[in-house]
Amino acid sequence: MEKNLVIVESPAKAKTIKNFLGKQYLVKSSYGHVRDLSKSKLGVDVENNFSPNYEIPSDKKAVVSELKKLSKQTDTVWLATDEDREGEAISWHLAESLNLDEKKYKRIVFHEITPKAIKQAIENPRKIDTNLVNAQQARRILDRLVGFELSPLLWKKVKPSLSAGRVQSVAVRLIVEREREIKNFKPEVSYRIYAYFQVESKGQKHTFRAELPKRFKTKKEALEFLESCKDAVYIVEKTETKPSKKSPAAPFTTSTLQQEASRKLGFSVARTMTVAQRLYESGMITYMRTDSVNLSNTAIEATKKIILQQYGESYLKTRKYTAKSKGAQEAHEAIRPTFMKENEIKGTQDDQKLYDLIWKRTIASQMSDALFDKTNVTINISTSEHKFQASGEVLKFDGFLKVYIESTDDEEETETSILPPLKTNEKLQLNEINAIQRFSKHPPRYTEASLVKKLEELGIGRPSTYAPTISTIQKREYVVKESKEGVKRNFDFIVLKDNKINETKRSENTGVEKNKLFPTDIGIVVTNFLLEYFNNILDYNFTANLEKEFDDIAKGLNQWNKVIDNFYWTFHEKVEDTNKKSQKFSGERLLGKDPSTGRNVYAKIGRYGPMVQIGDAEEDEKPKFAAILKEQSLENITLKEALDLFKLPRSIGNYEGKELVASIGRYGPYIRFDNKFFSIPADEDPLSINKDRAIELIEEKREAERKKVIKNFDNDSETKILKGRWGPYISHKGKNIKIPKNLNPETIDYNECLELIKQATSDKKKRTTSKKAAKKKK
DNA sequence: CAGTGAGCGAGCTTCCGCTTGACTT
Numbered sequence: 001m002e003k004n005l006v007i008v009e010s011p012a013k014a015k016t017i018k019n020f021l022g023k024q025y026l027v028k029s030s031y032g033h034v035r036d037l038s039k040s041k042l043g044v045d046v047e048n049n050f051s052p053n054y055e056i057p058s059d060k061k062a063v064v065s066e067l068k069k070l071s072k073q074t075d076t077v078w079l080a081t082d083e084d085r086e087g088e089a090i091s092w093h094l095a096e097s098l099n100l101d102e103k104k105y106k107r108i109v110f111h112e113i114t115p116k117a118i119k120q121a122i123e124n125p126r127k128i129d130t131n132l133v134n135a136q137q138a139r140r141i142l143d144r145l146v147g148f149e150l151s152p153l154l155w156k157k158v159k160p161s162l163s164a165g166r167v168q169s170v171a172v173r174l175i176v177e178r179e180r181e182i183k184n185f186k187p188e189v190s191y192r193i194y195a196y197f198q199v200e201s202k203g204q205k206h207t208f209r210a211e212l213p214k215r216f217k218t219k220k221e222a223l224e225f226l227e228s229c230k231d232a233v234y235i236v237e238k239t240e241t242k243p244s245k246k247s248p249a250a251p252f253t254t255s256t257l258q259q260e261a262s263r264k265l266g267f268s269v270a271r272t273m274t275v276a277q278r279l280y281e282s283g284m285i286t287y288m289r290t291d292s293v294n295l296s297n298t299a300i301e302a303t304k305k306i307i308l309q310q311y312g313e314s315y316l317k318t319r320k321y322t323a324k325s326k327g328a329q330e331a332h333e334a335i336r337p338t339f340m341k342e343n344e345i346k347g348t349q350d351d352q353k354l355y356d357l358i359w360k361r362t363i364a365s366q367m368s369d370a371l372f373d374k375t376n377v378t379i380n381i382s383t384s385e386h387k388f389q390a391s392g393e394v395l396k397f398d399g400f401l402k403v404y405i406e407s408t409d410d411e412e413e414t415e416t417s418i419l420p421p422l423k424t425n426e427k428l429q430l431n432e433i434n435a436i437q438r439f440s441k442h443p444p445r446y447t448e449a450s451l452v453k454k455l456e457e458l459g460i461g462r463p464s465t466y467a468p469t470i471s472t473i474q475k476r477e478y479v480v481k482e483s484k485e486g487v488k489r490n491f492d493f494i495v496l497k498d499n500k501i502n503e504t505k506r507s508e509n510t511g512v513e514k515n516k517l518f519p520t521d522i523g524i525v526v527t528n529f530l531l532e533y534f535n536n537i538l539d540y541n542f543t544a545n546l547e548k549e550f551d552d553i554a555k556g557l558n559q560w561n562k563v564i565d566n567f568y569w570t571f572h573e574k575v576e577d578t579n580k581k582s583q584k585f586s587g588e589r590l591l592g593k594d595p596s597t598g599r600n601v602y603a604k605i606g607r608y609g610p611m612v613q614i615g616d617a618e619e620d621e622k623p624k625f626a627a628i629l630k631e632q633s634l635e636n637i638t639l640k641e642a643l644d645l646f647k648l649p650r651s652i653g654n655y656e657g658k659e660l661v662a663s664i665g666r667y668g669p670y671i672r673f674d675n676k677f678f679s680i681p682a683d684e685d686p687l688s689i690n691k692d693r694a695i696e697l698i699e700e701k702r703e704a705e706r707k708k709v710i711k712n713f714d715n716d717s718e719t720k721i722l723k724g725r726w727g728p729y730i731s732h733k734g735k736n737i738k739i740p741k742n743l744n745p746e747t748i749d750y751n752e753c754l755e756l757i758k759q760a761t762s763d764k765k766k767r768t769t770s771k772k773a774a775k776k777k778k
Numbered sequence: 779c780a781g782t783g784a785g786c787g788a789g790c791t792t793c794c795g796c797t798t799g800a801c802t803t
Contacts, residue, residue: 155791167795461794
């Protein structure tokens with residue numbers, strides 16, 4: 001029998017460590033936290049010093065009972081959870097729920113997963129750090145109090161099922177405020193001047209571009225400048241060459257991995273995390289939820305070896321990265337390949353692409369700087385005060401750029417060109433000068449990844465919550481991820497060539513957005529509500545200030561319930577006060593009067609989302625309601641658009657003896673016909689759609705339905721073979737059964753079908769009974 | 779899956795941070 005039970009947080013980690021420890025050690029995982037505040041109740045006794053009531057969630061009962069059983073059979077339990085606030089608390093919750101007394105358990109931590117580090121940890125056990133545990137309790141309880149008092153207030157004042165919290169509400173605020181900035185943004189016009197010169201060197205002609213540092217505000221000024229350049233002579237006044245360098249970026253953390261995978265591979269943050277999880281579980285990479293840029297010495301050595309082998313000594317420069325982000329707890333290493341010598345792996349395309357990114361970033365982080373010569377040239381214009389500037393960059397040594405180039409969010413393309421050799425006092429031959437009208441750009445909308453970056457900068461949220469937070473604010477319909485096509489915009493393009501000025505117009509596509517986050521009406525109204533009554537919680541520094549208090553608790557300088565006490569009562573009073581005093585907060589806007597009845601027309605948030613309303617509740621006649629369209633908004637909708645919405649549902653004729661009705665429902669515009677629903681594409685309008693188009697839509701759907709059926713059976717109309725999103729399946733009395741890949745759906749006969757159905761139903765039974773059995777065990 | 783919205787009132791929703799699967803028509 002094993003004498004020792006080691007408990008870590010993750011099963012994959014348990015598996016690795018098992019190999020390092022001898023037979024005397026049984027290694028198990030807690031699967032994260034094992035106890036938490038009640039799922040549905042507040043779980044905090046505010047009258048009694050905020051005493052928490054912890055429960056073991058139903059999905060953790062089996063884990064806890066197994067660990068409890070094993071702990072009774074062993075001499076020592078080694079609590080080896082992560083070395084941070086949450087990890088310490090997990091150890092404490094384990095000790096509590098497994099009934100481990102001080103003599104029974106030992107608390108250990110290791111910073112890297114190597115035999116040496118683990119041996120060292122075992123030799124240096126300690127007790128649970130109660131102060132650190134208390135800091136975690138303060139964090140947990142405060143989040144609970146804020147979330148569970150603010151959310152019900154929103155249900156009452158704005159709309160049911162909404163939510164608010166320390167992290168998500170700030171994330172939404174960032175997006176709402178960015179949108180507001182963009183809305184108020186007035187693009188500034190300027191005219192940029194570019195000159196193209198030609199020089200001859202060693203019998204070869206080279207063209208290069210120079211720019212005027214001065215930008216003109218008006219077309220008139222730009223034209224005046226071009227006019228002044230007629231017959232001018234251009235002479236190189238000064239050339240200056242300076243060395244410059246670029247250093248590689250630090251190894252990946254969760255946040256930087258999400259950003260790069262978004263920019264380079266187009267992954268959503270959720271997709272990045274799913275792929276990374278798979279790589280971690282198969283032992284290809286280190287832990288993927290980390291805020292540390294640190295590489296273990298072992299990893300640095302392995303990386304060094306690869307660089308020396310593949311690129312040579314001049315490319316090697318080992319570095320220790322320590323750049324801490326705000327609130328970083330650094331319980332893990334940076335994200336890196338487990339085995340640096342594996343530069344390619346098997347797996348899905350996504351696996352390979354993400355792994356490649358991680359491998360390259362890790363290697364590059366230990367490589368030399370890239371070296372450049374930067375040249376700046378000043379060009380004198382004989383007829384003007386102004387001077388042209390040209391700059392060029394020559395790569396002298398590629399260094400880490402051989403492997404990896406970090407991308408940026410910056411949309412402005414910065415051209416770096418190579419300049420031909422130029423001498424002072426050299427006379428230049430002008431090809432042409434262009435004056436181009438440019439518009440300044442509004443600040444960019446957030447992508448999922450750039451929002452994560454911003455949250456990390458503010459110290460809000462943790463690596464394990466970035467992806468879930470992004471998904472929560474979309475699930476609550478506070479924000480939507482959308483792409484937008486741009487619009488054409490004309491701009492002036494003026495050319496001076498051969499002493500003649502030629503004015504033309506060119507056009508560009510502007511305002512293209514791909515997978516950006518936009519606030520919804522609900523997101524805007526909720527943010528406005530919270531800003532009005534709870535601006536302290538929406539404050540970008542709220543979390544950062546709290547973290548200082550939690551640090552004090554961890555250092556034993558303050559008591560956790562005092563910190564909560566300080567915050568809670570004024571907060572709670574504000575909640576009660578707002579509950580009593582404030583009216584419904586619906587973002588209501590009076591649009592005008594309905595010309596046919598003279599009643600008021602409003603736009604507001606209703607029980608089911610944004611809507612328009614004719615009439616007031618107090619009037620004798622009941623008000624009428626209509627949901628607003630997806631592309632409309634409370635802030636912009638006009639009286640006419642609102643009145644149009646009441647024209648639905650709308651009869652548009654008959655087909656096959658039945659009525660065709662166009663309207664808009666919960667899932668968008670549709671045609672109702674013969675008690676069935678046919679979606680109208682988003683770019684078409686149910687107000688103007690005609691009978692012919694409706695019939696076309698119905699026939700299209702019928703055709704698609706027909707194509708969906710792979711096989712029918714004459715004797716049994718309730719069993720069919722269909723083609724679905726996840727491949728062929730059997731539809732049987734409303735249930736769906738997947739057809740295994742080794743079978744051909746075209747040739748399966750009826751008996752085989754029945755066999756598969758039988759199999760699937762018995763499998764399901766087995767699964768549910770085994771689950772019940774596991775539950776019974778405890 | 780799809781037309782709701784006043785009023786009455788029951789019963790539901792909700793936080794953040796640790797971890798994985800089960801399951802999708």
